[in-house]
Amino acid sequence: MALEMRSICERCETALAADSAKARICSFECTFCADCSDAMKGRCPNCGGELLPRPRRIKKSG
Numbered sequence: 865m866a867l868e869m870r871s872i873c874e875r876c877e878t879a880l881a882a883d884s885a886k887a888r889i890c891s892f893e894c895t896f897c898a899d900c901s902d903a904m905k906g907r908c909p910n911c912g913g914e915l916l917p918r919p920r921r922i923k924k925s926g
Contacts, residue, residue, distance in 0.1 A: 869918055870895035875904075888915035 869889050872879055878897045880887045888901035890913035896904070901915045908915055 867891070867893050867918065869893070873897040873900055874910075875900040885917065887918065889918055890915050 867889055869880070869884075869887055870893065873887075873896050874894055875896055876899070878899075880895065880897060886898040887895055888898060888906070889895050890908040890911055892908070892911045892913060894908045894910045894913070894915075896908075896915060904915070906915050907913070
């Protein structure tokens with residue numbers, strides 16, 4: 865099951881595009897922009913989990 869990234873940063877309320885490479889998410893789907901994630905040292909203030917970019921599939925050429 866894929867994690868569902870929210871459309872706004874939960875800390876500063878900056879809008880985040882669904883395909884935003886700058887958004888970070890924890891395993892409980894808490895979502896933050898990269899700036900807020902960096903300010904929080906990559907840890908979710910809600911659950912203490914690590915904030916990571918959402919994984920992306922690599923498109924195969926051919």
